[in-house]
Every structure is written in structure tokens, then in C-alpha cells.
Amino acid sequence: xxxPANTPVYERVxxxxxxxxxxxxxxxxxxxxxxxxxxxxxxxxxxVAFAPGLLHQPMSNESSLSVGFPIGAAIIILSWLLTGVxxxxxxxxxxxxxxxxxxxxxx
Amino acid sequence: xxxxxxxxxxxVATLFALPALAAGDVGQLEKQPVNLSAIGMxxxxxxxTLGITYWAASRTRSTSDFYTAGGGITGFQNGLAIxxxxxxxxxxxxxxxxxxxxxxxxxxxxxxxFVGWPIILFLLAxxxxxxxxxxxADIASYRLDQGKIRTFAAIGSLTVVCFxxxxxxxxxxxxxxxxxxxxxxxxxxxxxxxxxxYVTFGGMIATTWVQIIKAVLLLGGGVLLAFLALSRFGFxxxxxxxxxxxxxxxxxxxxxxxxxxADPVSAVSLSxxxxxxxxxxxxxMMRFFTVPNAREARKSVFYASGFIGFFFLxxxxxxxxxxxxxxxxxxxxxxxKVGGKLIGGGNMPVMxxxxxxxxxxxxxxxxxxxxxxxxxxxSGLALAGASAIAHDLYARVIRKGEATEREEMRxxxxxxxxxxxxxVVLGIAFEKQNVAFLVGxxxxxxxxxxxxxxxxxxxxxxxxxxxxxAGGIAGLISAVTLVILSNAVWVVVLNNPAPIFPYEQPAxxxxxxxxxxxxxxxxxxxxxxxRAEREAFxxxxxRSQTGIGAxxxxxx
Numbered sequence: 243x244x245x246p247a248n249t250p251v252y253e254r255v256x257x258x259x260x261x262x263x264x265x266x267x268x269x270x271x272x273x274x275x276x277x278x279x280x281x282x283x284x285x286x287x288x289x290v291a292f293a294p295g296l297l298h299q300p301m302s303n304e305s306s307l308s309v310g311f312p313i314g315a316a317i318i319i320l321s322w323l324l325t326g327v328x329x330x331x332x333x334x335x336x337x338x339x340x341x342x343x344x345x346x347x348x349x
Numbered sequence: 350x351x352x353x354x355x356x357x358x359x360x361v362a363t364l365f366a367l368p369a370l371a372a373g374d375v376g377q378l379e380k381q382p383v384n385l386s387a388i389g390m391x392x393x394x395x396x397x398t399l400g401i402t403y404w405a406a407s408r409t410r411s412t413s414d415f416y417t418a419g420g421g422i423t424g425f426q427n428g429l430a431i432x433x434x435x436x437x438x439x440x441x442x443x444x445x446x447x448x449x450x451x452x453x454x455x456x457x458x459x460x461x462x463f464v465g466w467p468i469i470l471f472l473l474a475x476x477x478x479x480x481x482x483x484x485x486a487d488i489a490s491y492r493l494d495q496g497k498i499r500t501f502a503a504i505g506s507l508t509v510v511c512f513x514x515x516x517x518x519x520x521x522x523x524x525x526x527x528x529x530x531x532x533x534x535x536x537x538x539x540x541x542x543x544x545x546x547y548v549t550f551g552g553m554i555a556t557t558w559v560q561i562i563k564a565v566l567l568l569g570g571g572v573l574l575a576f577l578a579l580s581r582f583g584f585x586x587x588x589x590x591x592x593x594x595x596x597x598x599x600x601x602x603x604x605x606x607x608x609x610x611a612d613p614v615s616a617v618s619l620s621x622x623x624x625x626x627x628x629x630x631x632x633x634m635m636r637f638f639t640v641p642n643a644r645e646a647r648k649s650v651f652y653a654s655g656f657i658g659f660f661f662l663x664x665x666x667x668x669x670x671x672x673x674x675x676x677x678x679x680x681x682x683x684x685x686k687v688g689g690k691l692i693g694g695g696n697m698p699v700m701x702x703x704x705x706x707x708x709x710x711x712x713x714x715x716x717x718x719x720x721x722x723x724x725x726x727x728s729g730l731a732l733a734g735a736s737a738i739a740h741d742l743y744a745r746v747i748r749k750g751e752a753t754e755r756e757e758m759r760x761x762x763x764x765x766x767x768x769x770x771x772x773v774v775l776g777i778a779f780e781k782q783n784v785a786f787l788v789g790x791x792x793x794x795x796x797x798x799x800x801x802x803x804x805x806x807x808x809x810x811x812x813x814x815x816x817x818x819a820g821g822i823a824g825l826i827s828a829v830t831l832v833i834l835s836n837a838v839w840v841v842v843l844n845n846p847a848p849i850f851p852y853e854q855p856a857x858x859x860x861x862x863x864x865x866x867x868x869x870x871x872x873x874x875x876x877x878x879x880r881a882e883r884e885a886f887x888x889x890x891x892r893s894q895t896g897i898g899a900x901x902x903x904x905x
Contacts, residue, residue, distance in 0.1 A: 249888055252887070252888040252891040252892070252898075255891045255895060255897065256887065256891060261891070261895070264894065264895075265894055268894075272471040272472060273471075275467070275471050276467070276471045279464060279467045279468060279471075280464075280468070283460070283461075283464045283620075284617075287457075287613070287616055287617070287620070288613065290457055290616070291606075291612070291613040291616060294606035294607070295605070297453070297605045297606055298604060298606075305587065306587060306590040306591035306594055306601075306604070307586060307587055307590040308453070308604035308605050310453055310604065310605050310606070311453070311586075311590075314456050314457065314459075315662060317460050317463075318459075318460060318463050318658045318661065319658065321464055321466075321467045321654075321658075322466075322467070322654050322655055322658045324467055325466065325467050325470050325650060325651045325654050326651055328647070329470070329647045329648060329650075329651040332475065332643075332647050333644050333648065337643075337644055340643075340894075340895050340896070343895055344895060344896075344897055348897070
């Protein structure tokens with residue numbers, strides 16, 4: 243499994259412009275989505291640590307539930323939905339591109 | 350994971366600290382009367398899983414079948430199995446009891462346990478699948494020195510596996526003593542024997558199915574319990590909240606963040622440890638090698654995070670409902686004093702809730718599920734440990750790839766047997782110990798030793814063998830030292846008045862140090878081998894992105 247450096251197969255992939263296209267686009271998607279999750283989560287944690295009162299507020303005047311609960315649930319649900327977004331693109335368009343590159347390389 | 354994992358260090362700490370703290374108390378963990386319905390249902394689970402193991406044994410012929418189920422697990426199945434790994438007994442008991450005791454703070458912990466999953470998908474899952482073969486060390490040593498880095502990665506894996514096995518064994522013994530009314534030693538031996546049987550005969554195929562069945566039972570049990578709880582409140586979350594405020598001693602304060610996470614450094618360190626510790630647990634990483642390709646690996650994480658997120662939300666509802674249903678019912682408190690000590694300790698709210706809503710039969714069911722959960726987790730751990738010994742240390746380092754499949758299989762089976770015996774012996778030896786520090790160590794070592802080399806080997810061309818070794822050793826020493834100086838060891842075990850290191854989880858410091866040392870030493874490394882290692886990155890990068898050259902999966 244230990245490949246010698248610069249195997250011709252991999253060299254061919256590197257010369258394929260589609261490969262660089264794939265890497266650029268998919269990495270950008272992964273970075274943007276990671277940033278959304280991490281910024282959202284750490285922003286939430288900073289509110290927990292420094293401004294807990296914001297999350298204490300009731301959802302409406304008569305409500306017992308605080309706004310903190312729907313916000314917390316939204317973090318879980320939205321970050322799960324983002325895994326769906328990533329899987330959709332990575333398993334769709336990007337996988338097709340990967341398969342194309344593989345086909346062209348191994349011909 | 351399970352944490353298997355995901356017990357937050359603190360939840361775990363609560364879970365396992367409570368029994369230990371109570372040891373001197375009047376029988377808080379006294380053996381309960383033998384619970385026949387629980388034992389009956391657990392036996393049904395064992396019979397079914399042994400049947401699966403028998404079937405799996407006939408399909409486990411090669412090392413690939415044994416370590417990775419021949420790569421023949423689908424994304425959906427693997428998603429359930431990963432969820433099973435993550436939704437441990439500690440998650441069910443620990444998180445719900447945190448919500449029961451602290452309200453919203455418990456919910457914040459739950460969120461922290463969750464957010465690692467999307468990151469694992471975005472940054473790790475497909476590269477893990479494309480580069481890995483059987484073990485995490487395969488990836489770490491892909492372009493680095495096979496002997497040194499593989500040995501080091503295998504030792505890192507084994508360290509994590511052993512710490513976590515002890516935690517699980519002690520937890521199993523305590524829980525089963527409490528729920529089933531069985532002797533501690535009997536429980537530990539039962540867990541050890543079943544674990545060895547699953548792993549030795551059924552390998553990854555059996556381990557995966559045990560995990561899947563358990564995940565389904567746990568999800569089903571949780572949903573049913575939440576349904577019963579909600580029906581008490583006319584299916585209104587608002588009514589649960591209102592009633593919880595009226596019943597809880599802290600009143601309306603439980604609806605927002607309280608004191609538990611007031612310190613941001615502590616919160617960040619804990620979340621880093623959980624996030625990256627989870628990603629680098631050997632038995633979780635191993636799950637990515639059981640699917641045929643990167644496409645299925647991504648699907649696994651999508652399904653797994655869906656199940657985990659859903660389950661976590663349910664667990665929080667259970668905790669909130671328990672504040673009223675369990676928290677105001679004298680039958681669940683010692684001496685019938687509402688607001689005093691819960692019978693069985695602080696982790697029991699969800700179990701009492703099961704009894705209050707579904708009677709002894711449902712309590713028995715949930716107890717059996719909790720036992721099954723521990724069993725599934727230790728099996729995954731034992732398999733990860735056996736693969737580190739047989740595949741990494743024996744076949745690759747000692748025999749330098751010359752061992753035959755037969756020999757490697759034999760060693761892996763002996764290794765799982767040895768790990769089983771070790772787990773039972775250590776489980777019994779640690780019965781009276783407070784093992785909370787081992788949870789901190791497990792995640793701290795995984796995040797500070799395994800994670801930096803894993804991520805840098807995949808993302809940073811400049812990584813060299815010397816850098817990886819130096820950084821790994823720095824991470825190991827600092828993580829262990831900081832845990833020793835923290836409350837869990839310095840105060841609880843060594844009886845000093847105050848901890849020198851004020852936080853529970855060392856990851857923020859030890860992981861950062863590991864990264865810095867790795868990068869500096871790699872940069873200063875001008876050896877010929879370092880140059881070759883940097884050059885090999887480009888090929889590794891192509892494979893990690895495209896999967897070209899990755900072992901073809903067996904057709905199942």
C-alpha cells in the first residue's frame with residue numbers, strides 16, 4: 243500500500259485540469275460549511291458564557307419555554323442539514339467528476 | 350461513538366464519579382433485587398446476537414472480512430452503527446440526568462457533543478476512506494516511516510482502547526449491579542466473555558450488526574419513552590417546560606444557561622477534546638473502512654448525524670419531563686424524601702422515568718438496552734485494539750508485511766482474547782476506583798496524540814516522521830500530565846486540596862502543543878528521508894481526493 247513517490251498514474255491525474263477543478267470546488271464547499279457550523283457553534287457558546295440572559299428570554303409573554311431551546315435545537319438540526327448539503331454535492335456532481343477523472347486516468 | 354463516546358467528559362465524570370463518591374455512603378449503589386424481566390430481555394438480545402455471530406463467522410474468512418467486514422457495509426447500515434457507537438449508555442443516562450439536574454445547561458452539553466459530526470464529514474470522512482485500509486495507523490504511516498510511525502500510532506490506539514475499555518467495564522459492572530441485581534464481578538465477566546466471542550468469531554461483521562441492533566433498540570426505546578412522557582403533558586413542550594419550572598428547585602433559571610459553563614476556557618477545551626477526540630477514536634475511524642467507497646462513507650455520516658441529533662433531542666425531552674415526573678415522586682427518592690438523593694444515584698432519572706411511565710417491564714427493557722449498549726461498545730474497542738496489535742504491530746512492523754493472512758488472523762484472534770482477559774482483570778481491579786480521569790485521558794490522548802498526526806498527514810505536505818514523533822510524544826506527555834494535575838486525579842484520587850490545572854479537559858493546551866511541536870520539528874527536519882516524505886505527499890493527495898489506488902472492496 244506504500245506507493246513510491248510520483249507514480250505515473252497519479253502524475254497523470256495531476257496533469258488533468260478536471261482534478262484541480264474538483265479539488266478547488268469541493269474544498270471550498272467543505273471549508274464554507276465547516277465555517278458555518280463552527281462559527282455558529284462558537285458564537286452560541288460565547289453567548290452562553292458572556293450573555294446568558296439573551297437565551298433566558300421567554301419565547302412570548304405567557305410562554306414558559308425560553309428562546310434558548312429553539313435556538314439550541316436549530317443548531318443541531320441545521321448542522322445536520324448541512325451534512326445533507328455536503329453529501330448531496332459530494333455524492334452527486336463531485337463524484338461524477340471524480341469518476342470521470344478516474345476513467346480518463348486508468349484508460 | 351461513543352462514545353462512545355460522546356459522553357462529554359463531564360457527563361461521564363458524573364456518571365462514573367457518582368458511584369465512586371457514593372461508595373462510602375449508605376449503599377447508594379447497593380445491589381438491587383434481581384430483575385427478571387430485564388435479565389430475560391437481555392438474554393433474548395444475547396441469543397439473537399450470538400446467532401448473528403454464528404452467521405458472521407461463516408463469512409469471516411480473510412483479514413479484510415475480519416477488520417472491515419470486507420468493506421461490504423452500506424452507508425445506511427454504517428450510519429446506524431456509527432450512531433450506535435456514539436449513543437452509549439452514558440449518553441442516555443448521563444445527558445438526560447444533566448438536563449434533569451441543570452436544565453438548559455444539560456442541553457448545551459448535548460449540542461457540544463453533536464457539532465463534531467458535520468466537521469468529521471466535511472474534513473475527514475472521504476479522506477479516511479480513500480487512504481485507510483484497516484487501521485488509523487495505515488493513514489498516519491502512509492508516506493512516513495513505516496516502522497516508527499506505525500508503531501507509534503498503534504501504541505496511541507492501544508492506549509486509547511485500554512483506557513476506554515476500563516471505563517466501560519467499570520461502568521458496566523456498576524450499572525448491571527444496579528439494574529439487574531447481579532454481582533459486579535459476574536457482570537464484568539459476562540461482558541468480557543461475550544465481547545471476546547463476538548469479536549473472535551464474528552469479527553467486524555458481527556460487531557457491526559450488534560451495534561446496529563442496539564442502535565435500533567435504543568432509538569425505539571427512546572422514542573417510545575418520549576411518546577409516553579409527552580402524552581402526560583398533552584403533547585405540548587410548553588406544558589413540559591411550565592411544569593418543570595414549577596417542579597425544579599431552581600425554578601425559571603433552568604430555562605437558560607447557568608453556572609455549569611460559565612468559564613469559556615473550560616467550555617472550549619471540553620468541546621475541542623470531544624470534537625477532535627471523537628474523530629480520532631480508533632474504533633470510530635475503523636468504521637469508515639467498512640464501507641466500499643467514499644460515497645458510502647459520506648452517506649454514513651449523514652445518516653449517523655441524523656440519528657444522533659434526533660436521539661439527543663429526545664434525550665433532552667426525557668430529561669425535562671423527568672424533572673416533573675421523577676422529581677416530584679417520592680418513590681424514586683431515598684427514604685421517600687423528594688429533592689433528596691435519587692435511588693440508584695444521579696444517573697438514574699431516565700430509568701426511573703421508564704418505570705413511572707411503563708412499569709417494571711419497560712424498566713427491564715431499558716436496562717437490557719443499556720447493557721447491550723455497553724456490550725456493543727466494548728466489542729468495537731476490542732476489535733480496534735486487536736487490529737492495532739495484529740495488523741500494525743505484528744504483520745507490518747514485526748513481520749514487515751511477510752505474514753500470511755492465516756498467521757495475521759490467528760494473531761488477531763489471540764489479541765482479542767488477551768484484550769478480553771485484560772479488560773476483565775482491569776475492570777475488577779478498578780471496581781472501587783473513580784475512573785472519571787480515564788475519560789479525560791481517553792479523549793485527551795485521542796485529541797492530542799492521534800488527531801494531530803492524522804490531520805497533518807492528510808492536509809500538510811511538510812509533515813515528516815521526526816515531526817510527527819516529536820509532536821505525538823509532546824501531546825502524550827502534556828495530556829497525561831495535565832490530567833494528573835486536574836481535579837479528577839490531583840484532588841479526587843491524590844487527595845490534594847485544589848487542582849493545579851483548573852480545567853477538566855486538557856485538549857485546548859495539549860493538542861495545541863502537539864501541533865506546534867509537530868510543525869516546528871518538521872520544518873527543521875532537513876534529512877533525506879524528510880525530503881522523500883514531502884515529495885510523497887502529492888501522490889497521497891491525489892489518492893485521498895479520488896480514491897484511485899484504494900483497496901477495492903469485496904462484493905457482498
